[in-house]
Amino acid sequence: MLIVQLTDTHVVARGKGAYRDQIDTNGMIASAIDRVNALRPRPDCVIITGDLTDHGTLDEYAELVRQLERLELPFYLVIGNHDHRDTMLAALDYPHLTGVGPFVQYTVEHHPVRLIMLDSTSDVHHMGAFCEARRAWLEARLAEAPERPTVVALHHPPFDTGITLMDAAGPAWAQGLVETLARHPNIERVLCGHIHRSIQTLVGGRLVSVCPSTAHQVTLDLGAEPQEGGFFEMEPPGFQIHLWQDGRMITHTALVERYPEVFPLSAEMLARIREMTPGQMMLKKDLAF
Ligand SMILES: [Fe+2]
Ligand SMILES: [Fe+2]
Numbered sequence: 001m002l003i004v005q006l007t008d009t010h011v012v013a014r015g016k017g018a019y020r021d022q023i024d025t026n027g028m029i030a031s032a033i034d035r036v037n038a039l040r041p042r043p044d045c046v047i048i049t050g051d052l053t054d055h056g057t058l059d060e061y062a063e064l065v066r067q068l069e070r071l072e073l074p075f076y077l078v079i080g081n082h083d084h085r086d087t088m089l090a091a092l093d094y095p096h097l098t099g100v101g102p103f104v105q106y107t108v109e110h111h112p113v114r115l116i117m118l119d120s121t122s123d124v125h126h127m128g129a130f131c132e133a134r135r136a137w138l139e140a141r142l143a144e145a146p147e148r149p150t151v152v153a154l155h156h157p158p159f160d161t162g163i164t165l166m167d168a169a170g171p172a173w174a175q176g177l178v179e180t181l182a183r184h185p186n187i188e189r190v191l192c193g194h195i196h197r198s199i200q201t202l203v204g205g206r207l208v209s210v211c212p213s214t215a216h217q218v219t220l221d222l223g224a225e226p227q228e229g230g231f232f233e234m235e236p237p238g239f240q241i242h243l244w245q246d247g248r249m250i251t252h253t254a255l256v257e258r259y260p261e262v263f264p265l266s267a268e269m270l271a272r273i274r275e276m277t278p279g280q281m282m283l284k285k286d287l288a289f
Pocket of ligand 2 (some may be wrong): 051081193195
């Protein structure tokens with residue numbers, strides 16, 4: 001199974017740019033969708049882990065719908081702190097969001113890996129939130145299929161990243177979530193966004209992966225104090241591909257833009273590689289660089 005993860009698309013109203021018109025997030029999600037549509041083999045689905053829009057308004061969700069009409073794969077949406085819960089649920093008429101509420105939490109059952117989508121947003125602040133009601137819902141869902149390989153997706157990573165600007169609130173909000181993750185070894189990956197760059201760590205024994213944004217990236221500043229200057233940088237935008245193979249989840253980070261190919265394999269080398277059987281070693285004399 002191949003799961004593509006896009007995140008933090010920050011779509012704005014048609015014809016506009018994000019962050020005082022400085023970032024063409026709409027053009028950038030369009031490029032990411034082109035790239036995902038061209039992937040071979042074809043992924044099974046796409047997860048978008050929040051901050052779907054920049055301000056959570058109806059016209060931004062209308063633009064998101066227009067953009068997603070071009071995506072040729074099934075997709076599932078997660079809410080982020082830039083989204084608005086009621087507006088999102090009112091504006092998006094997708095089967096996976098039907099009947100969802102009050103929190104934007106649901107499961108996807110028909111893939112080899114079960115998907116559990118969580119709502120880590122607050123009505124009043126930008127930081128992560130995970131109340132007892134959400135935790136009880138997650139516990140109940142996990143109890144339904146304790147043996148199934150499962151991916152949990154939520155917007156806010158449940159750990160401090162070392163980027164002090166993003167860590168201001170600390171990780172206490174996620175304590176209950178971390179305890180739940182620790183008790184369920186069938187959770188093969190926890191997929192997050194929000195930090196706008198690729199980050200991985202273990203939390204409660206589970207591997208948590210943060211995906212780069214399809215748009216701007218958060219400046220990589222690991223200093224003890226936040227510094228004046230750019231909050232964001234226009235590094236090459238990226239996404240992740242999570243491959244479920246041989247009973248493990250393998251995460252690849254990819255860039256939206258394609259770069260020139262070099263050193264094409266010759267027909268002879270390709271034939272030699274195709275002839276190889278499992279366990280057979282490639283001899284230095286057969287593959288010369
Ligand atoms: Fe974001
Ligand atoms: Fe966010």
